[in-house]
Amino acid sequence: MSLQHRxxxxxxxxxxxxxAARRAGARPAAxxxxxxxxxLAVSVVLALTIGPADISPLQVARSAAERxxxxxxxxxxxxxxxxxxxQEAILxxxxxxRLLTAAFVGAGLALSGxxxxxxxxNPLADPYLLGLSSGASLGxxxxxxxxxxxxxPLAAFAGxxxxxxxxxxxxxxxxxxxxxxxxxxxxxxxxxxxxxxxFIIFFSAKGDSYREVLNWLxxxxxxxxxxxxxxxxxxxxxxxxxxLLTGGLLDxxxxxxxxxxxxxxxxxxxxxxxxxxxxxxxxxxxSVSGSIGFVGLILPHAVxxxxxxxxxxxxxxxxxxxxxxLVWADTLARTVFEPRExxxxxxxxxxxxxxxxxxxxxxKARS
Amino acid sequence: MFSTPRYLATAGALILxxxxxxxPSSTATSPVEPPGxxxxxxxxxxxxxxxxxxxxxxxxxRVVTIKSTATEMLLSLGLGRTIVGSAFADGxxxxxxxxxxxxxxxxQLPGTEATLALEPDLVYGGWESNFSAEGAGDRxxxxxxxxxxxxxxxxxxxxxxKPDPLTFDxxxxxxxxxxxxxxxxxxxxxxxxxxxxxxxxxxxDGSGLSALWYSSGEKTPxxxxxxxxxxxxxxxxxxxxxAADIDDSWSAMSWEAVAAADPxxxxxxxxxxxxxxxxIEHLTANPATAQLRAVRxxxxxxxxxxxxxxxxxxxxxxxxxxxxxxxxxxxxx
Amino acid sequence: MSAAGTAAAAGELRxxxxxxxxxxxxxxxxxxxxxxxxxxxxxxxxxxxGKSSLLRLIAAVLKPTSGQVSLAGTDLRSLKRKERAxxxxxxxxxxxxxxxLSVADAVLVGRLPYRPAYAPETIRDExxxxxxxxxxxxxxxxxxxxxxxxxxxxxxxxxxxALAQQTGVLLLDEPTNHLDLNAQNGVLDLLRGLARGGSTVxxxxxxxxxxxxxxxxxxxxxxxxxxxxxxxxxxxxxxxIRSVYGVPAVRLDNxxxxxxxxxxxxTDQP
Numbered sequence: 002m003s004l005q006h007r008x009x010x011x012x013x014x015x016x017x018x019x020x021a022a023r024r025a026g027a028r029p030a031a032x033x034x035x036x037x038x039x040x041l042a043v044s045v046v047l048a049l050t051i052g053p054a055d056i057s058p059l060q061v062a063r064s065a066a067e068r069x070x071x072x073x074x075x076x077x078x079x080x081x082x083x084x085x086x087x088q089e090a091i092l093x094x095x096x097x098x099r100l101l102t103a104a105f106v107g108a109g110l111a112l113s114g115x116x117x118x119x120x121x122x123n124p125l126a127d128p129y130l131l132g133l134s135s136g137a138s139l140g141x142x143x144x145x146x147x148x149x150x151x152x153x154p155l156a157a158f159a160g161x162x163x164x165x166x167x168x169x170x171x172x173x174x175x176x177x178x179x180x181x182x183x184x185x186x187x188x189x190x191x192x193x194x195x196x197x198x199x200f201i202i203f204f205s206a207k208g209d210s211y212r213e214v215l216n217w218l219x220x221x222x223x224x225x226x227x228x229x230x231x232x233x234x235x236x237x238x239x240x241x242x243x244x245l246l247t248g249g250l251l252d253x254x255x256x257x258x259x260x261x262x263x264x265x266x267x268x269x270x271x272x273x274x275x276x277x278x279x280x281x282x283x284x285x286x287x288s289v290s291g292s293i294g295f296v297g298l299i300l301p302h303a304v305x306x307x308x309x310x311x312x313x314x315x316x317x318x319x320x321x322x323x324x325x326x327l328v329w330a331d332t333l334a335r336t337v338f339e340p341r342e343x344x345x346x347x348x349x350x351x352x353x354x355x356x357x358x359x360x361x362x363x364x365k366a367r368s
Numbered sequence: 369m370f371s372t373p374r375y376l377a378t379a380g381a382l383i384l385x386x387x388x389x390x391x392p393s394s395t396a397t398s399p400v401e402p403p404g405x406x407x408x409x410x411x412x413x414x415x416x417x418x419x420x421x422x423x424x425x426x427x428x429x430r431v432v433t434i435k436s437t438a439t440e441m442l443l444s445l446g447l448g449r450t451i452v453g454s455a456f457a458d459g460x461x462x463x464x465x466x467x468x469x470x471x472x473x474x475x476q477l478p479g480t481e482a483t484l485a486l487e488p489d490l491v492y493g494g495w496e497s498n499f500s501a502e503g504a505g506d507r508x509x510x511x512x513x514x515x516x517x518x519x520x521x522x523x524x525x526x527x528x529x530k531p532d533p534l535t536f537d538x539x540x541x542x543x544x545x546x547x548x549x550x551x552x553x554x555x556x557x558x559x560x561x562x563x564x565x566x567x568x569x570x571x572x573d574g575s576g577l578s579a580l581w582y583s584s585g586e587k588t589p590x591x592x593x594x595x596x597x598x599x600x601x602x603x604x605x606x607x608x609x610x611a612a613d614i615d616d617s618w619s620a621m622s623w624e625a626v627a628a629a630d631p632x633x634x635x636x637x638x639x640x641x642x643x644x645x646x647x648i649e650h651l652t653a654n655p656a657t658a659q660l661r662a663v664r665x666x667x668x669x670x671x672x673x674x675x676x677x678x679x680x681x682x683x684x685x686x687x688x689x690x691x692x693x694x695x696x697x698x699x700x701x
Numbered sequence: 702m703s704a705a706g707t708a709a710a711a712g713e714l715r716x717x718x719x720x721x722x723x724x725x726x727x728x729x730x731x732x733x734x735x736x737x738x739x740x741x742x743x744x745x746x747x748x749x750x751g752k753s754s755l756l757r758l759i760a761a762v763l764k765p766t767s768g769q770v771s772l773a774g775t776d777l778r779s780l781k782r783k784e785r786a787x788x789x790x791x792x793x794x795x796x797x798x799x800x801x802l803s804v805a806d807a808v809l810v811g812r813l814p815y816r817p818a819y820a821p822e823t824i825r826d827e828x829x830x831x832x833x834x835x836x837x838x839x840x841x842x843x844x845x846x847x848x849x850x851x852x853x854x855x856x857x858x859x860x861x862x863a864l865a866q867q868t869g870v871l872l873l874d875e876p877t878n879h880l881d882l883n884a885q886n887g888v889l890d891l892l893r894g895l896a897r898g899g900s901t902v903x904x905x906x907x908x909x910x911x912x913x914x915x916x917x918x919x920x921x922x923x924x925x926x927x928x929x930x931x932x933x934x935x936x937x938x939x940x941x942i943r944s945v946y947g948v949p950a951v952r953l954d955n956x957x958x959x960x961x962x963x964x965x966x967x968t969d970q971p
Contacts, residue, residue, distance in 0.1 A: 008673065013772070015957055046640055048420055051750030052626050053625040053628055054624050054625070054627060054628030055628065058935070085630075086630075086659050087627050087659045087660060087661070088628075089657045089659070090627060090655065090657075090658075090659035091627045091628065091656065094623050094654070094656035094659070095623055095627065095656045095895070096624065097787065097845065099781060131464060155912050180858055193414050207512075221587060221588065222585025223587040223588040223622065223623070223624070224586055224588065225898075226654065226655070227655075237552055246819045247818040248816070249813070249818065249819075249820075250813065250818050250952065252802075252806070252809075252810045253810055254864075255802060255807070255810060256793060256807075256810070256859070257793050258762075259762045259793045260791060260792070260793045262761075262762035262782075263760045263761075263781040263786060263789065263790065263791030263793075263815040263872075264786050264810065264811070264813045264814060264866070265781075265783035265784075265787075265813065266560030266813070267782060270763075292647045301899070305801055305803075309801065309802065309803055309806060310801045310802045310806065311381040311802065311806045311809075313821060335622050335624065338628075339622065339625055340611065340613070340618055340621050340622060340629075341614060341620050341622070342620060342622040343620075344619075
């Protein structure tokens, strides 16, 4: 058959090629993920030395070296630098799992936000706004009260997925899924889910046990364990990594579903698979940390300013930036009022709301 | 629509009440006798309660109590029969009041209408937050309906009223104040001198042990801080509160700060919804808290939730802590 | 294969008994038409006639209720999505992309059908992007942000994206909407140039005179059916315009271009 490629007519003169090559070589945006990866590594190491307990960076380094090499090494530092078993536990059972959980939760939420913004072509889309977080909370609170903490991540995922399906079918009920309709539908779903969650808490919390649930609804990384790290890491591996690998396809959604279809993308399938991936991420993260707001909304916008909107670069950068952001937000949450601490959701909202206002203002100023 | 008859009924009751109350203040020969003892002179009684002025024209006769501290205060003053409904109990009553038959309004915080339906002349709450529009009703609205309100003064939150820090003297003053409100000063004095005598017998532990007052919370522990009943009780029995620097009665504290302090003893609050045993399981299951000295050596004291807040039970709680502390093995070197 | 043989190589694009309904509503039926290569074909018709639907059916982003679209005798729906995207490019009605893509990145999207989902773009992709931008006269615009361009420039970027797709068929829905006169002519000149190079260009258009001035062929739709099709000069007549739009028209010759131009009367005139 004769369906074959033709050379395009009017091939450009070769004199244009150097310009093209220059562009291909000089893509500074592509370096952002590398740079942010470095920042994340440094952040985790630094944050490991920060906390209410008085443990010096030197002691942290020594203890880390001992863990890596296997046993107590040189006594050169003297007893002053040696850590007690409680201090060891503070470092390796409290701080490190909490830092890693913060990193995975931040990465997962920011990535979810970026993917949802692309798929719904809606700059306001994020797990919080489309009701996924509230749905996940509802699922989690329901099983918490049934006392089945083991299935918490699954229940949270089920809640997130149900909220997502509900939001999108509500948005589609009146025709095609437009951005504004999606946000309105998300608002309706998240309000309903939040109301149900509040109802459950209001009716079942005894004595002062509401405190724990409240902390959890505001979003908190306190109490993160290695189990939390495992849950968030597995979710990121299962859903986050595939999304990162195929993220380039999201560029195809930039000019509408029809344009995406004409580019050879299976639009409905791709949309649902990717959205289900964000539901897995959001569900797992919410089941560990509660619903932390603004990470999914703000980070994609902020990182786009640095890297541009190409998803192949944007997605890894946004995941890493989300991780860095939440590591530091949580470090603030656990140290600013030490020995007290505040839910990290308060910190992200306090930082996120003004940043969002600035982004809106910039957008308005540009157009 | 259906609220109108009830409103009228309430208003009617209030008019009757007002008419009845006119007696003692106008004619000295009135046979009206406040419950709990002979008529006390000195009404009206005006007190400044957490910044709210409350004036009692006579001893309250129909009281709704919210939280155990309020109920137990009235029982200790022999005013049990004035209680028309008790609510939001923190746990069972102490054995001494096992025979008391107190009508229960609600296990949780009752709503305004349910509270008013009992036609109380006083709502006595253990926490300021009990008086919210969603709860028993805000204080001004209740006062407008001619229902007095009273909050255990140790639970006041406003500057100048909150405990700074709580002392046994202020707890005793609270007992005296309730005695004045109900016109049972003599009985109140008796209770105060009895509690003061018991308190005088408490010998603080001299070994300088540090302690954590673990009230609730798994992700973030809610602990007894520097100014409230936990601080007072621990100080009384010779324990050094690891959260003493936090300027509050109770507060959230990070596990890391707890671990850094590594207390010698942990005081566990025992509540039906979160028992001391559950707390011990959580402490041992978490690899970080399992390293705490008190956890490794099982050095726990327990306090029933109802005894963990300032009130007539506080001295008994101190005695119990002293006793439990004495029975702990000495610290490993 | 040389550019000279392109018309034959592109193969003929045809629709066969194409019908489409959305829910209960019949949008198109019995669409039987040929879309010649090396030519610009204009799709004309009043609002709701089914122009956009027909374009989307040809682009295979919509599934017909019955009938098929063939390219050189091959049913387009029998191809894999990516293969199809290597033969047909589609520029939708201008959606205001609120995405801060650079011009080059927007064009690079056109290379998606040529690589696996996980593969990064190659130097070759980058070169094709540059070439496509040059073809639409936007050389040097690569680093600009899409939302900093004028409407006409942005439409050229979309066409460049279609060019980067390296297809023989180019489908455009209202490519001159919201453009000023100069930009309208610029875009249509560009499309004619591409057709002269061998492409099959099909554009849904609103403006009868633009169609008359630039399209080699015209297909006129009304009520979901083809009411006329053929060479523009012979097909587009005052009688057709009156019957389709209900507007009286006279045909004149444009003294500047030599192409036909129509003058319209009011609907209430005899």
